[in-house]
Amino acid sequence: MTLPTPNVSFEFFPPQSLEASFRLWDTLGTLAPLAPEFVSVTYGAGGTTRDLTHDAVKTIHGNYGVNVAAHLTCVDATREDTLAISDSYAQAGVTRIVALRGDPPKGASGFRPHPDGFASSVELVEALAQTGKFDIAVGAYPEPHPEAADLQACVDYLKRKVDAGATTAITQFFFETSSFLRFRDACAAAGITAQIIPGILPVNNWTRVRGFASRCGAVIPTWLDDAYAAAIRDGREQLLSTALCAELCTELLEEGVKDLHFYTLNSPDLTRDVCAALGVTPRVTLAEVA
Numbered sequence: 001m002t003l004p005t006p007n008v009s010f011e012f013f014p015p016q017s018l019e020a021s022f023r024l025w026d027t028l029g030t031l032a033p034l035a036p037e038f039v040s041v042t043y044g045a046g047g048t049t050r051d052l053t054h055d056a057v058k059t060i061h062g063n064y065g066v067n068v069a070a071h072l073t074c075v076d077a078t079r080e081d082t083l084a085i086s087d088s089y090a091q092a093g094v095t096r097i098v099a100l101r102g103d104p105p106k107g108a109s110g111f112r113p114h115p116d117g118f119a120s121s122v123e124l125v126e127a128l129a130q131t132g133k134f135d136i137a138v139g140a141y142p143e144p145h146p147e148a149a150d151l152q153a154c155v156d157y158l159k160r161k162v163d164a165g166a167t168t169a170i171t172q173f174f175f176e177t178s179s180f181l182r183f184r185d186a187c188a189a190a191g192i193t194a195q196i197i198p199g200i201l202p203v204n205n206w207t208r209v210r211g212f213a214s215r216c217g218a219v220i221p222t223w224l225d226d227a228y229a230a231a232i233r234d235g236r237e238q239l240l241s242t243a244l245c246a247e248l249c250t251e252l253l254e255e256g257v258k259d260l261h262f263y264t265l266n267s268p269d270l271t272r273d274v275c276a277a278l279g280v281t282p283r284v285t286l287a288e289v290a
């Protein structure tokens with residue numbers, strides 16, 4: 001079976017140092033030629049990168065010829081401040097927002113709404129939708145979010161976000177295709193018609209990714225942990241990552257998925273290699289080669 005070439009999108013985080021800025025521009029220089037549907041820029045946990053996110057979004061929007069989605073969270077901000085940020089995006093021509101409740105700052109026990117802020121992602125989506133200025137994406141959790149009672153609670157909550165005005169959901173990363181398919185089926189059964197884009201994490205560093213997974217509720221199957229133990233021992237971690245990530249994406253495409261969202265962690269190589277394996281290669285115009 002010949003698989004269709006997927007639409008891809010890439011997530012970056014805003015740089016916090018000069019060196020990190022160069023790394024991000026290098027990452028963009030590698031991945032922007034793959035003609036992504038959009039790229040997105042995260043908003044640091046606890047709202048810590050508010051200004052950096054804002055600057056990075058505007059700079060990418062103005063210089064790279066790609067659609068940019070700005071992440072926005074409810075953490076530690078009044079409604080007025082949050083809507084002022086979204087308004088300045090609209091004025092700059094940025095019309096995609098990834099609307100999230102957000103993670104609390106490091107060390108905090110859990111999410112505590114600002115007294116004058118949005119109390120949940122649903123409230124944020126509602127307010128953004130009311131402006132009529134944005135295409136709104138939200139987070140989704142194929143393996144239950146740590147605060148959710150079970151998978152159905154995540155499906156029900158996603159339904160509330162879609163009913164409030166979200167048009168797209170981007171999932172947390174996962175390592176087994178069956179997790180995504182189970183979630184997609186449950187969403188369909190709940191009447192969710194918004195597009196659900198799988199979030200794909202190419203593994204640059206297994207030890208780091210294990211840490212992310214334990215914090216966000218992503219399941220690590222035993223076979224995967226064993227495979228990385230052997231690959232790290234043999235100095236083949238990157239090779240394993242490319243092969244497994246390309247296989248995961250291929251299985252998703254075989255199941256009818258058309259869009260893939262890559263968590264790049266501002267390191268372009270693995271994402272570029274996986275995209276190449278899926279047939280997503282740099283688009284070179286005739287003017288550039290003639």
Ligand code: FAD
Pocket residue numbers: 041042043044045046047071072073098099100101102103120121122138139140141145147148149153154155157158170171172199
């Ligand atoms: P929500 O959907 O609001 O909540 C997650 C789950 O918790 C729900 O499915 C539901 O089961 C339960 N829940 C939450 N609130 C309620 C409620 N009031 N009533 C009942 N159940 C509830 N974090 C950042 O800080 N910055 C980012 O830039 C960022 N980008 C992300 C991008 C994506 C694609 C994803 C998937 C996550 C991202 N996160 C980011 C992490 C996210 O902020 C955390 O997972 C956060 O804990 C939940 O935010 P949310 O809006 O996705 O979840």
